[in-house]
Amino acid sequence: MIESRVNVKENPAIGEKYYYVKHKSGLDIYVIPKKLSTYYAMFGTKYGSVHNKFRIKGEAEYTEVPDGIAHFLEHKMFENEDGEDTFAKFARTGASANAYTSFLCTMYLFSCTDKFYESLEILLDYVTKPYFTEQSVQKEQGIIAQEIRMGEDNPGRALFFGLMRAMYKNHNARIDIAGTVESIAKIDHHLLYKCYNTFYNLGNMALCVSGDVTPEEVIAVADKVLKPQATHEVECIEPAEDPEVNRPNFTCRMQVAKPLFAIGVKDVEISSNPYERMKKNAAMTVLENMLFGGASEFYNKLYEEGLITKSFGAWHDHNHSMSMFCVQGESDRPEEVYSRFLKYIDKQKRDGLSKDDFERCRRVMFSNFIKGFDSTSEIVNNFLGNFVFEGADMLDYAEVIRELDFEYTDKIFRSVFQDSHYALATVYPLEEAEKV
Amino acid sequence: MPPTRIKLADSVYLNVIETDKFKTNFISAEFFIPLRAETAAKAALLPSVLLRGTKKYPDMASLNRQFDYLYGSYIWPRNYKLGETQVIGFSSYVLADKYALEPTPIMSELLGVMEEIVFSPVTEGGVFRADYVEGEKRNLIDRIKAQINNKNYYAVKRCRDEMCRGEAYAVSELGEIEDVQAVTPESLYEFYKWIISGTRVELYFVGSFDIGKLTEQLRDIFGRCANISAPELKTEVIRRAEKVKEVIEDQPVKQGKLSLGFRTDCTLADRDYHVFAMFRELYGGSPTSKLFVNVREKLSLCYYCSAMGEAHKGIMIVSSGIDVANKQKAQDEILRQLELTRAGEITEAELAAARNSLKNSYRELYDNADSIKSWYTSRMLVGRDDSPEDAAAAIETVTAEDIANMAKRVTLDTIYFLNGTLKPDEGSDEE
Incomplete structure (x- = not known):
């Protein structure tokens, strides 16, 4: 049986260190011990709003997906097959959970002051168990439409994406992370599974935790939840950019x-x-x-x-x-x-x-x-x-x-x-x- | 553990929380006055004008260079209200001396700069420099006007203001534009002299330092604020709403913003405030609260729907961003969830979730020096010093019945609706 490998790295000048764990499931885990009251854990994938044309290495065709799907997927991860939503699971341990999607990644996180390892188990479990249905996708479209409208009324956001569109001709930073009300209407549960299976591969993800923790206990939780997985490489089409701006x-x-x-x-x-x-x-x-x-x-x-x-x-x-x-x-x-x-x-x-x-x-x-x-x-x-x-x-x-x-x-x-x-x-x- | 409270002089106190878990030390100096229309604008201006320059560092560039030299330990201005008390002052996070690249007593030097800022402003003819005052007036007016940029915030503020119209609490801590315009270098200097010689002063230190030495240095600096005439700080509380006021405001935006303002009949000064904290958490404080689960998750009406409380004034605002057409539907559901809470329809899971979530948020405070300061400052105003850990213990015994009874005491006062008049596909024309 393959075992997990642990390395420690220390920087005595600033008094900090971390443990790197190559977990036997294929996941990279980073443990940063800190004697503070708050524990914090983040489980993320290198999948963000810019990755809208992709294939698994070896596949013949690229898949092109609607704008805003990475963010939509993030929302949908909070629904589970047992009918209990993720927030309700964390409510039992008292952890404060959240998630966000950026241009380049999607991050699932929680902070807590107690029952850290129980919460960590919930985090690893729900992010590795997708459950999407036609109905639940529809329900989310209403919620995200309001999130998008809120963004459209936000002048700071208009300024930021206006700037991106002026600077970039091809780069997907031109596209709003949440997509548009029209683009998210094209999302269905089949597409969500396609994106999930491509990007939520443990080889494309990492876990990072900090607090009064030990690598051994973190590994024990990972051992319990994560099954070894064949990792794969994802290829995305990222259009090239000229040095000059798109328009001034x-x-x-x-x-x-x-x-x-x-x-x-x-x-x-x-x-x-x-x-x-x-x-x-x-x-x-x-x-x-x-x-x-x-x-x-x-x-x-x-x-x-x-x-x-x-x-x-x-x-x-x-x-x-x-x-x-x-x-x-x-x-x-x-x-x-x-x-x-x-x-x-x-x-x-x-x-x-x-x-x-x-x-x-x-x-x-x-x-x-x-x-x-x-x-x-x-x-x-x-x-x-x-x-x-x-x-x-x-x-x-x-x-x-x-x-x-x-x-x-x-x-x-x-x-x-x-x-x-x-x-x-x-x-x-x-x-x-x-x-x- | 509550802070160690040291009296430096009459009306001047130092609060110390010693901990060695941070790489920075936190220091703040705050002055407390009653929130009043006559003084709010001047109070809002003063910290910014003082940060324009001192005798030793006569302009912003030289002050900022000094902060940079002291390892980016910026002193930033504070101005906020707690109930009907206005608090102004300065705070800074200061890198612990031992991390300095070359030996530098960062903390004591920083206190020296703070002393300069508070007690040695640049003056001209015995008052503040006119151009500094004018510049900061312009900035403050811009900030007052810019409140309209952020709709989430704006809709909550408007609801609060409509609800408390005529009460001191409705006075904005930024002041009104006309009052800012009326400030002169003379009137502001007059106000300044009162602030440093006739108000309550609270200093906070969180971190690790030679406390004896720190106390002496701070006594030398702030001891001159000693006074026995500091004004009393109190907040008038209206415990129940008489009738519901409704306000609708049109704006050229896409999303409607609904804010419901309530009188809570419970403030931090009351012995059962922890029951209110549990009620608010369960009703609209977290992603497992009744409002989030029902208005957002079940009905898909919004992205956010939550309840915020103001502990001193005894009010609570529920706010949400919705499609304009769903205003009534959202309002009905928000109020229906309150009715259900009053009727005691509270599950064990909801109760446990609210308790766990609150306990967690209390305990997380210990990792943030500024939050610890805010916690105790807020309590100090009503004569309490219970710790976040005490608060966590207090909510252990709160029952569903207690919460239902608390919900019955809450009354709806004001419905504010920001009515978005733009069609979804309309909008800003891009060029």
Whole structure:
């Protein structure tokens, strides 16, 4: 009989360690001991809204599915063959359960302060036992339609997807994660099973837990629930993207008090090496604060002039599928903010970034990373979504930050920030005539 | 365990929870005043104006550089209401000294910056700098107006305001636009002097530090707030609704938002508040509650339907986002579930689920320093200091009958409906 293998990895400088278990079922399990009151567990699959054209390696044909199906499937996992819904099962242990779907993954999770292993058993059990019927699919269409309508009334969401559509021509980040009321109407239980059997293979999934736990006890629960499974590889069609943006502008009108803007910076330089991506992630994080943080010239000047408000901020995303940088906020004059952004970037390129700023911001990044270990939910979310599913190791990140150098960061700055990479999305208030 | 409470001076207290489980230390300083229309706007402005600059760090850029230098230990402004009390102040999560890359007394230096912010603001002619005040007024007005952007929040707030119209609780902690406009550097400075010399001050520390040293440093800093004239803090409670008020507001959005406001006849000051907590949890507090299971899962009417309580004011708001055409259906079901609860139709499983879920949420508080602070601050206002663990123990004995009796005390006061006027396929024109 094949046994599970356990390895431990430790980073004494930050006082953290984790156990990696290659479970005999084929599942990767990560156990991060923490002496906190709250236990947190997350069981996820590398299946998100962008994976809409796929096949199991060896299959002749690709299957194309309606937009929003990964999210729909997530909802339907909460229904079970015994008629008891998943929330009711967790209610017996008192765990607080939830799930979410992003572009790249679907995550099932719970937190609790008691009866952790019982709750873990429920988690592993319901996610590995799909049960979809025609009736239950119909019932869910009404609920998700309201979730979609709620999103359609949300200006922040309109801004985000407007920006994605302006930046990307082909990438499925153009598509709303929940789909549309029309697209989800095309979903039936056969399609759900097809997606489930493709992506919810233990080889495409991982489990991560944190709290006052031991790997032995976690393995015991996994042994009880998980049957060894033949793992397979999934192939998805991910359309290629040009470095240039699809179009430089997106605007729409909604009921907002002040225009919302987002300046997107598109980047298609994505390494296939996870360690390189980790390095670039660190460089982009430090650039957020150097260029647009609370102490930056850009923020302070525009804030003093009243061009931006406290809602201003910069963020980025850099993973195996997409890479972008974004500066967003509220302004009465988004076009003026954009033109100041262009001038500011030019000036930074001409004068060069400041080494002092770099050191200061790297220190903040290091500290934020350490602070993230004060919560089991933050640890697990970061560990699984940003590291494991990217093929990387979170405990290596402390060294990546320590070793990050100014020249590399400057190089990343110059390669990401280029004129043809920018798009401006804006949500303007309604015209007087459109108000009720 | 309740915090150790140390009196630093008259009306100035330090609350300490020692724990070594975090890599950060939490510190906050809060000032308590009655929630009133005359002062709400000034209270909302003050923390932001103080964060614009100090004598030593005269602008935002230099202050933020200092926070960065202290390992990203930002001091952020607080402004919220607890019943009819307004609380303003500052908080910060501070990296523990031992994780500093080079030896830095991060905590004591951070307290030095907090002292600067609270007691040494940049002044001009003996009052706040006019441009700082004007800038923050503009920002605050923007924030007040921006409340319309978030419909979920907006519909709850509107229901609460309609329900409590004429009561101090209806005063927004952000103030009204006209009141913000009327603030001058002089009037704000006058208000500031009162805040630091005539109010109740509560400091919180959660973490691991030399408490003797910390107490001395904080006494040096905040001891000057000593006063014997701090205003009394109390909340008027209307225990029952007389008749139901109904308000419908049209807006160009797709989804309707239904909010039902109730008077609960039970506040945190009452001995049986734990019974109300159980009732709210069972009725609309979790994914196994009556509202979630019936309005969402059985009838597919919505994505969310839940009940929120305000412990000091004794009110509860049920809110949901629905298709406009289903307004009556949703409202009927929400009220029918309340009737069933009153009639004692509560299963053992529902009772256990509510109890387990509440106990879990109480115990999870221990992992979040800011939540622990909020827990005890809220209790301190009504003279209690029971811990989350005490609360978990108290609900053990609550029965279905207790909950039914509590549900009978709850009365419907206001029905607010945000009526979406956009057709589903209508919308924002994209360019």
